[in-house]
Amino acid sequence: MKKYLDTRTIIFIIIMAGMAVAPFVTDPYQLRVLISCELNMIFAMSLNLLMGIGGTVSFGHAAFYSIGAYTTACLWYHFGWDYSTNFIFVILITGLAGLLLALPMSRITGRYVTIITLSFAEIVNLIIRNWDPVTLGQMGIVGIPNITLFGYRFKTKIQFFYFALIFVILTYIFLKWLVESKLGRNLQAMRDDSIAAEAMGIKLFPNKVIVFTISAIIAGIAGSLYAHLMTYVEPATFNANLSFNCISIVVVGGLGNFTGTLIGSLFLTILPEYLRRFEFLFKYRMIAYGMVLVIVMWLNHSIPGLKLKQSVQKFFARLLHRKTADQEV
Amino acid sequence: MKKFLSLLLISMMIFMVAGCSNGGNGGGGEEKAETAADANGDYHIAVSLPFTGTNASYAEYIQMGLEVGLKKLEKDGWLNGDGTGKIILDYFDDKNDATEGATIAEKIVASSDPYYLLEIGSFASGVSYPCATIYRDAEVPQYALTCSKSDFLPTSGDWGFSLSVTQDTAAARVAAYDIEYLGKKNIALIYSSDSWGLETCKYYTETAEKLGVTLLASEKYEDGQQDFTSILTKIKETNPELVMCFCAENDIVLIRQQAETVGLECDWQVSSKSRTSNVLQNLGDLGENLYGVYARTKDLKDPVYIEYEELYKELYAAKFAEDNNTTQKYADQGYNCMLTTIWAIKNGGTTRQAFRDQLATLKDFPGVQGPISFGPGRRVLQTQYLSQIVRNEAGELKWVNYEDILNTFDVDAVAGLK
Amino acid sequence: MLLQILVNGLSQGSIYALTAIGYSLIYSILQLINMSNAAVFLTSAVIFYALYTSLTGSSIALTFILTLMAAGMIGYIIEIIAIRPIREKGDSNTYALISSIGVKTILEQICQGTFGSEIKQFPTLLDGKYIDLFGARTSAIQIIIILTTLCILGFMSWFTQHNRVGRGLRALSQNIRACHLMGMPVNTLIGISFAVGSMLAAVSGVAYCMYLKSISISVGSAIGNKAFAATVLGGIGELKGAVVGGYILAIAENLVSGYWSMSASNFISFGILILVLIIKPTGIFGKKEQKKV
Incomplete structure (x- = not known):
């Protein structure tokens, strides 16, 4: 019997409930931090799909984020359309981008895929930077208004917050469903052992294309929301660091663990803001992101690290008088 | 166990979000009627x-x-x-x-x-x-x-x-000085790719067009770029009398040094952004005769x-x-x-x-x-004067403002600003 | 102008080549892309600058040797701390890759924090001397860079053919398990390979700053990406491929930026990379990787 209310789902519900009531007790600055957090959640979940389930390390996920952001920004700038129309284009264009990235991958494996994602991101950035008539190049697009949905313009950030929260919830549910579906199981098989998977009749290429497309679309949606949050987009924001920070979030939460991604996003968005007051004593905020990667990798994928993790777990378990797995009879 | 850890993490989050604020709660920063003190x-x-x-x-x-x-x-x-x-x-x-x-x-x-x-x-x-x-x-x-x-x-x-x-005024004035006062007609432009560089380039080019001069070359460089040799090689081919650089103070030092390596010889001009003492120091002898633009000299x-x-x-x-x-x-x-x-x-x-x-x-x-x-x-x-690095009697290089120019040369009128 | 472009391309290519060898070397042994190589490029330049300015009056040669030693140590330490634990457990290489990204970020941020963001003057060799050949000006430092790179290539060739340690590295690249069985000190050798890669990056970094006569923190990232592209172009895992890739990329870039524009040349590097990966993923000299079941 499948447990519908397992630990992860409970945590998810707690987090969502907490965020649902947050606007009533926070000031605009804190609210803004939480909105950034929501966008990071969506973005990181899309990367987790690609990395954790699909098994493809991507250095260039910021590319899709930027395409989503620029699509809605440019459409607003040139035509004044509202978000409901832009949304459709965001899906189409980022989906197309995901498709474009995946198409050449038919003969390429593992390591090289990663390299291509990096180059892809650089090229997308270069295009945005130089395609002045459409994207205004380096100058960026200023003054993007709050979201307008079917003629109704959101007036406060609080409305934006709930709008984004809906996307977080939908993305989570969708991705959880996807993992359990046939596509999800195919992807995990490919990730674990692509040769065996192929031998079992799973066609590698179409599955790869689909996962790239879906992942791109979700990242694009996050990006489009970002444009409306910041009211300003410029090419410089969407750099390699954005991709690497996202990787940090995914890694901290656990590859393949979407609930972990939510927690990771909370952690890596809020902690730096909290540490802002210490910034002049401790100028090294970015070092934290780097150390997170090294430490988490060491904890989970090295022998001494795992030993450490297990002994800590045993310690806490004893503290809480719970039995650990190997103590159970 | 996982449940416990996650709950712990989440309560830490809440604590931190609360700690993010500055004490104000829900719509802080309202206008204080009497005083901001x-x-x-x-x-x-x-x-x-x-x-x-x-x-x-x-x-x-x-x-x-x-x-x-x-x-x-x-x-x-x-x-x-x-x-x-x-x-x-x-x-x-x-x-x-x-x-x-x-x-x-x-x-x-x-x-x-x-x-x-x-x-x-x-x-x-x-x-x-x-x-x-x-x-x-x-x-x-x-x-x-x-x-x-x-x-x-x-x-x-x-x-x-x-x-x-503002950039439109500043860039137009520089163009006026270069073209009408210094009489340079063969000008190449190097500018940074941030919004400041893009805008100043645009206004400079516009004013130059108005004064009848088409730029020989207009080369953009990326933020953080340090290797200008290909840009300079290209500009060298066009044989300019003057190269105008809209760049930060770090960049002009590199540009000037690499121009020597590439063999580009001409006059150089920077905007007020790079007309600083750091530039003077870092360029050393290479800085002699560099033109700049500046507001009034400090009256000591x-x-x-x-x-x-x-x-x-x-x-x-x-x-x-x-x-x-x-x-x-x-x-x-x-x-x-x-x-x-x-x-x-x-x-x-x-x-x-x-x-x-x-x-x-x-x-x-x-x-x-x-x-x-x-x-x-x-x-x-604010008036802006043409400026230049000049060797004084003691043999030292210093920035000098040509404040007398404005007595005979109405830069704002020439630039079309009046 | 064409000749000038070629000259610039050759000296730039040398710089890419040196860093690219580092990437290829480690990949050939571990099938791991060592992202931290680019960071070592920057770090060694910073160390050189720090040593040179604090030990004033010291010779460039001495500072250079000290920097090389420091870079080698850094490379070795990176391997021990960030890569070896993960490698020993035997999990997929992806995790080591992510770990190396972490190291890269840490090193870059430390450099940024300690060095500051101003450009500083960097010492150079034979300042101001150049030859004018058929309208192309080649500065002395460019010649030095090209010659040094060729010497290093010669050395690497000898090293992997005739030196015990070098041959050990070559053996590792063929079959690590066999090396274990033959009683070779595999862990030490892998550490050495990281050290060698880092030292090459150090030479590259110092050479680049000498060429520009200045150092600033943005030095590392652009070169790192381009060198990486060069590695892939030449065939990741092949040392001579890395070198050839470096020169081809640099010359192509300079051609495009000379006849078209600087932004276009950036497109070229990544465009070439993608094209190569699509047409022949293993690069110019690469061999097809056999996937064992």
Whole structure:
């Protein structure tokens, strides 16, 4: 019997409930931090799909984020359309981008895929930077208004917050469903052992294309929301660091663990803001992101690290008088 | 176990989010009716500058200027003359990134403890400009002292201020000097790819066209780029008389050095952004005959300047000596900013609205580089002179302003600004 | 102008080549892309600058040797701390890759924090001397860089053919398990390979700063990406491929930026990379990787 209310789902519900009531007790600055957090959640979940389930390390996920952001920004700038129309284009264009990235991958494996994602991101950035008539190049697009949905313009950030929260919830549910579906199981098989998977009749290429497309679309949606949050987009924001920070979030939460991604996003968005007051004593905020990667990798994928993790777990378990797995009879 | 850990993490999150705020809760930062001063009668001012990132050196100098200004106020007995009425500066690092700047802006306007009277910063137009809407909507004065983007003042509603001549004016003047006064017709342009570089290039090219000159080459370089040899090789082929560089002070040093390597010989011109003492020092002999553009030379006998220099030496003796015993241009700007702010507060600007109303009336204020006035729309009225690095009798290289030129050459008229 | 472009391309290519060898070397042994190589490029330049300015009056040669030693140590330490634990457990290489990204970020941020963002003057060799050949100006430092790179290539060739340690590295690249069985000190050798890669990056970094006569923190990232592209172009895992890739990329870039524009040349690097990966993923000299079941 499948447990519908397992630990992860409970945590998810707690987090969502907490965020649902947050606007009533926070000031605009804190609210803004939480909105950034929501966008990071969506973005990181899309990367987790690609990395954790699909098994493809991507250095260039910021590319899709930027395409989503620029699509809605440019459409607003040139035509004044509202978000409901832009949304459709965001899906189409980022989906197309995901498709474009995946198409050449038919003969390429593992390591090289990663390299291509990096180059892809650089090229997308270069295009945005130089395609002045459409994207205004380096100058960026200023003054993007709050979201307008079917003629109704959101007036406060609080409305934006709930709008984004809906996307977080939908993305989570969708991705959880996807993992359990046939596509999800195919992807995990490919990730674990692509040769065996192929031998079992799973066609590698179409599955790869689909996962790239879906992942791109979700990242694009996050990006489009970002444009409306910041009211300003410029090419410089969407750099390699954005991709690497996202990787940090995914890694901290656990590859393949979407609930972990939510927690990771909370952690890596809020902690730096909290540490802002210490910034002049401790100028090294970015070092934290780097150390997170090294430490988490060491904890989970090295022998001494795992030993450490297990002994800590045993310690806490004893503290809480719970039995650990190997103590159970 | 997992449940426990996750709950622990989440409660930590909540604690941190709460800790993020500055004590204010739910719509903080409301307009205080009587005065922006806190319980002790002190005023808080937020300063957002790029202390890390490519413009960090500029931010450091601006901070020095602000601190010297504070020191002067302290010597004068603070705002009330009797040691009460302090001004307290809160520094934020926006890392020269518009996103960071926007987040900091939100934090500043939402903060009710401390309640900020105004915000000073940022340095780069590309950071100050996007934040303008945030400050405008929250009705907080934004003193972006170095912002030269032409749209900035109109976009900021009535709440933005700057001490810099706008890009359209500045670039047009440089073009006028180059083409009509120096008589150069074969000009190549190198500009940075940030919004400042793009705009100044545009205005320079426009003015050049108006004066009948088409640029031989217009080469853009990326932020952080250090290898200009391919750009310079290309320009060398076009045989220019003058190369105009809209770049930061670091970049002109590289450009000049690599031009030597590539064998490009011609005259060189920079905008006021790179007409600094750092450039003079770092270029050494290569800097001889470099043209620049600058506002009035510091009058070393002006009592305002003398007082400033003394306090500067008191606080920053080491830096002063390092910079060839002179104050640095951006520190001067910071000092001017602080002085004008103090003046505005003392003359009735005790609330945000009153402050901005008062500051907007600035006329002939005695600043370090001469009188400062805001024209219509709060545009800065400032003359700019052609400047050059010249060897004096002692054989030293120094920046010299050609202030007499304006007696016979009306640069604004030539540039089509009048 | 063409000749000038070629000259610039050759000296730039040398710089890419040196860093690219580092990437290839480690990949050939571990099938791991060592992202931290680019960071070592920057770090060694910073160390050189720090040593040179604090030990004033010291010779460039001495500072250079000290920097090389420091870079080698850094490379070795990176391997021990960030890569070896993960490698020993035997999990997929992806995790080591992510770990190396972490190291890269940490190193870059430390450099940024300690060095500041101003450009500083960097010492150079034979300053101001150049030859003018058929309208192309070649500066002395460019010639030095090209010659040094060729010497290093010669050395690497000898090293992997005739030196015990070098041959050990070559053996590792063929079959690590066999090396274990033959009683070779595999862990030490892998550490050495990281050290060698780092030292090459150090030479590259110092050479680049000498060429520009200045150093600033943005030095590392652009070169790192381009060098990486060069590695892939030449065939990741092949040392001579890395070198050839470096020169081809640099010359192509300079050609495009000379006849078209600087932005276009950036497109070229990544465009070439993608094209190569699509047409022949293993690069110019690469061999097809056998996937064992």
